Amino acid sequence: MQSIVSKGKGVREAIQIGLDLLNVKKDEVDIEIIRQESKGFLGIGGKNAVVKISKTLPETRKTKDPFESVERAIENLDVGQTPITRSEKSPKPSVQDQKKGRAWVQDGKLYYQSSADQYPTVSFNKDVQLFKNRQPVQANPVILSEKDDFEIQAVSEKKETSWTIEVDSSKLSVTLKVDPGYEITRKILDAEADTNIEVKTSEQKETVNSLTYEEVIQRLKELRVIQGFHHNEIMKALEIQETGTLEIARGVPAKPGKDGWLEKLVEVDTKRGLKEDGTGKVDFRESRTIPTVGKGKVIAVVHPPVLGQPGITVTNEPLPAKRTVPIVLRTGKGVMTVENKVVATESGRPLIEQRGTNVKVSIMPKLIHRGDVDLASGNIRFNGDVEVFGDIKNGMAVEAGGDITVYSTVNFATLTTSGAIVTRSNVIGSELSAGKNNMLVAELGHMLGILSQQIDKMDQFIKQLSQSSAFKNKDTLTNGLQPLIKILLEKKFNGFTPLAKQYVEVTNKSKEYLDREEWKEIAISLQRVFLSLTNDVISHKGIEALSMKM
Numbered sequence: 001m002q003s004i005v006s007k008g009k010g011v012r013e014a015i016q017i018g019l020d021l022l023n024v025k026k027d028e029v030d031i032e033i034i035r036q037e038s039k040g041f042l043g044i045g046g047k048n049a050v051v052k053i054s055k056t057l058p059e060t061r062k063t064k065d066p067f068e069s070v071e072r073a074i075e076n077l078d079v080g081q082t083p084i085t086r087s088e089k090s091p092k093p094s095v096q097d098q099k100k101g102r103a104w105v106q107d108g109k110l111y112y113q114s115s116a117d118q119y120p121t122v123s124f125n126k127d128v129q130l131f132k133n134r135q136p137v138q139a140n141p142v143i144l145s146e147k148d149d150f151e152i153q154a155v156s157e158k159k160e161t162s163w164t165i166e167v168d169s170s171k172l173s174v175t176l177k178v179d180p181g182y183e184i185t186r187k188i189l190d191a192e193a194d195t196n197i198e199v200k201t202s203e204q205k206e207t208v209n210s211l212t213y214e215e216v217i218q219r220l221k222e223l224r225v226i227q228g229f230h231h232n233e234i235m236k237a238l239e240i241q242e243t244g245t246l247e248i249a250r251g252v253p254a255k256p257g258k259d260g261w262l263e264k265l266v267e268v269d270t271k272r273g274l275k276e277d278g279t280g281k282v283d284f285r286e287s288r289t290i291p292t293v294g295k296g297k298v299i300a301v302v303h304p305p306v307l308g309q310p311g312i313t314v315t316n317e318p319l320p321a322k323r324t325v326p327i328v329l330r331t332g333k334g335v336m337t338v339e340n341k342v343v344a345t346e347s348g349r350p351l352i353e354q355r356g357t358n359v360k361v362s363i364m365p366k367l368i369h370r371g372d373v374d375l376a377s378g379n380i381r382f383n384g385d386v387e388v389f390g391d392i393k394n395g396m397a398v399e400a401g402g403d404i405t406v407y408s409t410v411n412f413a414t415l416t417t418s419g420a421i422v423t424r425s426n427v428i429g430s431e432l433s434a435g436k437n438n439m440l441v442a443e444l445g446h447m448l449g450i451l452s453q454q455i456d457k458m459d460q461f462i463k464q465l466s467q468s469s470a471f472k473n474k475d476t477l478t479n480g481l482q483p484l485i486k487i488l489l490e491k492k493f494n495g496f497t498p499l500a501k502q503y504v505e506v507t508n509k510s511k512e513y514l515d516r517e518e519w520k521e522i523a524i525s526l527q528r529v530f531l532s533l534t535n536d537v538i539s540h541k542g543i544e545a546l547s548m549k550m
Contacts, residue, residue: 002054002055003052003053003054003055004018004021004022004052004053005018005034005050005051005052005053006018006021006050006051006053007048007049007050007051007192008037008048008049009037009048009049010037010049011033011036011037011049011051013049014048014049014050014051015031015051015053018031018051018052018053019053022053022055024055028055028056029053029054029055029056030053030054030056031051031052031053032051032052032053032054033049033050033051034050034051034052035047035049035050036049037049047190047192048192099113099193100113100114100115100118101113101114101115101117101118101119101120101195102118102120102193102194102195103120103121103122103144103191103193103194103195103197104190104191104192104193104194104197105152105188105189105190105191105197105199106190107190108152108154108187108188109151109152110122110144110150110151110152110199112144112146112150113146114144114145114146118195119143119144119145120143120144120194120195120196120197121141121142121143121144121195121196121197122141122142122144122150122152122196122197122198122199123140123141123142123196123197123198123199124140124152124198124199125198125199125200125201126155127154127155127186127201127203128152128153128154128155128188128199128200128201129152129153129154129155130142130150130151130152130199131150131151131152131153132148132149132150133148133149134149134151141196152188152199153188154186154187154188154201155186156183156184156185156186157182157183157184157186158181158182158183158184159181159182159183160181160210161178161179161180161181161208161209161210161211162178162179162181163176163177163178163179163211163215163237164176164177165177165216165219165220165223165248167223167225167314167315170313170319171251171313171314171315171317171319172250172251172253172311172313172314172319173247173249173250173251173314174220174223174225174228174247174248174249174250174314175245175246175247175248176216176233176234176237176245176246176247176248177243177244177245178209178211178237178240178243178244178245178246179243180207180208180209180211180240180241180242180243181207181208181209181210182205182206182207182208183205183206183208184203184204184205184206185203185204185205185206186201186202186203186204187201187202187203187204188200188201189201189202207241209238209239209240209241211237211238212238213234213235213238216234216237216238216248220248220249223315224315225249225314225315226314226315226316227249227251227312227314227316228249228250228251228252228314229248229249230246230247230248230249230250233246233247233248234246234248249314250314251311251312251313251314251319252311252312252319253311253319254308254309254310254311254319254320254321254322255308255309255311255321256308256321256322257305257306257307257308257309257321257322257324258305258306258324259305259324259325259326259327259357260302260303260304260305260324260325260326260327260357261303261327262300262301262302262303262327262329262342262352262354262359262361263300263301263302263303264299264300264352265298265299265300265301266291266293266297266298266299266300266350267291268291268350268351268352269291291349291350292347292348292349292350292366293344293347293348293349293350293363294344294347295344295345295346295347296343296344296345297343297344298341298342298343298344299335299342299343299344299350299352299361300341300342300352300361301340301341301342302327302329302337302340302341302342303340304326304340305324305325305326306324307321307324308321308322308324309321325357326357327357327358327359328357328358328359329342329359329360329361330358330359330360330361331360331361331362332351332360332361332362332363333346333362333363333365334346334348334362334363334364334365335361335362335363342361344363345363346363346365347363347365347366348363348364348365348366348384348385349363349364349365349366349384349385349402350362350363350364351363351364364384364385364401364402365384365385366384366385366386366387366402367380367382367384367385367386367387367400368387368389369386369387369388369389369390370389370390371389371390372390372391372392372393372408373388373390373391373392373393373396373398373413374391374393374396375393375396379396379397379398379399380397380398380399380400381397381398381399381400382399382400382401384400384401384402385400385402385403385404385405385419386398386400386402386403386404386405386417387404387405387406387407388404388405388406388407388408389407389408390407390408391408391409391410391411392406392408392409392410392411392413392415392430393411393413394411394412394413395412395413396413396414397413397414397415397416398413398414398415398416398417399415399416399417399442400416400417400418400419401417401418401419402417402418402419403417403419403420403421403422404417404419404420404421404422404434405422405423405424406421406422406423406424406425407424407425408424408425409425409426409427409428410423410425410426410427410428410430410432411428411429411430412428412429412430413430413431414430414431414432414433415430415431415432415433415434416432416433416434416442417433417434418434418435419434420434421434440506440510440514441514443506444503444506444507444514444519447499447502447503447506448503448522448550450499451496451499451500451503451526451550452547452550454493454495454496455543455546455547455550456547457492457493458485458488458492458493458543459540459543459544459547461488461492462481462484462488462540462543463540465484466540481538481539481540481543482538485529485530485538489530496530497530497531500526500530500531501531503522503523503526504523504526504527504531507519507520507522507523508523518549521549522546522549522550525546525549526546529542529543529546
């Protein structure tokens with residue numbers, strides 16, 4: 001082989017490939033640049049450099065390096081200069097032998113030549129359609145033969161604009177969703193001559209929004225939308241270039257009313273927090289303030305419901321407002337209603353309980369004891385809040401249905417309440433009980449203490465009588481202690497029976513609030529031993545066991 005046409009990404013690479021194929025050196029060949037490399041537009045349509053390398057006879061070889069002339073020629077070329085090609089007029093090469101067995105694409109047309117030992121092949125993507133003898137070809141790749149007529153054609157693509165209008169379930173909002181269409185125009189790119197070529201395309205995509213104002217209005221009429229149009233949004237939908245959703249009509253929503261409500265004019269919640277006194281000091285024991293009101297104070301105002309305003313749908317239908325309801329007011333102890341106001345008739349702590357539209361207002365009365373709790377005042381038992389400004393002396397008791405507040409010393413006393421206990425000074429050797437079940441426990445414990453003392457005294461009487469000659473032991477074995485107990489209750493302990501009955505009644509009424517079964521067991525034992533006086537045999541040991549349990 002005396003000469004060769006080679007190609008590469010650049011002139012240098014094309015020359016080096018040709019030298020390697022001929023197995024010669026640069027000083028043994030003549031080099032002709034057929035075409036400079038071209039990058040194309042945006043990386044599309046780029047072309048490789050093409051050179052022709054021919055062997056020279058030894059006597060015609062120059063001592064000068066021919067590569068220097070090539071380099072000089074490259075340097076003298078201007079940027080953007082039209083590459084040198086074999087033929088500016090015909091897509092077919094001037095040297096027919098170099099095209100044998102090859103195919104190429106030029107100006108959107110497919111050219112091919114077969115040889116005795118080589119048929120060129122062509123492959124293509126989905127954007128190219130190949131025709132053989134004017135019939136589309138599905139096979140890929142395809143062998144090209146000069147006996148058949150092959151053509152290529154770029155496949156263009158088009159999508160129509162799609163759009164929908166929806167009315168929401170409340171008929172308050174109408175939305176238009178637009179998905180613009182597009183047109184894709186493709187152009188077949190040139191391909192260099194080769195035994196196997198791939199046909200590629202470049203494409204240009206243009207968004208097409210074909211939606212019209214008349215189409216939108218006609219569809220709104222079909223949906224019976226006749227008011228609340230947003231014409232600016234409709235015009236915007238006709239111009240959008242990307243998929244979008246716009247609200248093109250809206251009705252007038254109903255304005256909600258307001259249910260009746262109770263306006264509080266006084267503080268009803270206990271405030272917690274430390275406060276400074278006049279000297280700037282903070283007393284950590286002063287951390288809670290209980291609200292109180294006096295007689296005649298207006299606690300709250302009852303407001304009637306406020307009606308809402310109806311709305312209108314996009315189809316011009318009325319949209320009713322939600323129904324409003326008044327509050328249901330119940331007045332408890334210590335309050336009354338005057339016109340639409342709730343007024344306190346007693347001094348005390350205001351309580352407001354509300355569940356939905358049901359409201360109850362009442363006054364928890366407060367007992368204020370400004371002196372000491374001692375023998376002169378007696379014990380204090382009050383179903384409400386209690387404030388004691390003096391001392392609570394030894395052995396005294398204070399019971400309250402609300403909170404107990406003591407501003408002085410509690411000394412070996414008993415404080416029982418269903419609410420809270422707040423002390424401002426010392427508590428010494430005292431019993432404090434706070435909580436909603438403690439009132440019941442305190443009441444039962446108080447009765448049980450008295451009953452237990454009397455049963456202990458009965459037990460002492462029974463032990464003394466058992467030593468008497470008049471007391472026959474065989475009678476106790478046969479009939480038990482019932483006859484003797486009956487005599488003792490009538491002669492010595494006539495207050496025992498009413499108190500035992502009271503204990504049994506309170507226990508039966510409050511079973512669900514007692515967390516220990518012993519309370520109920522004692523009530524059953526008292527009923528069986530002292531109240532019913534059945535024929536059951538009651539022994540001395542049974543009395544002692546009941547006393548221990550109590």
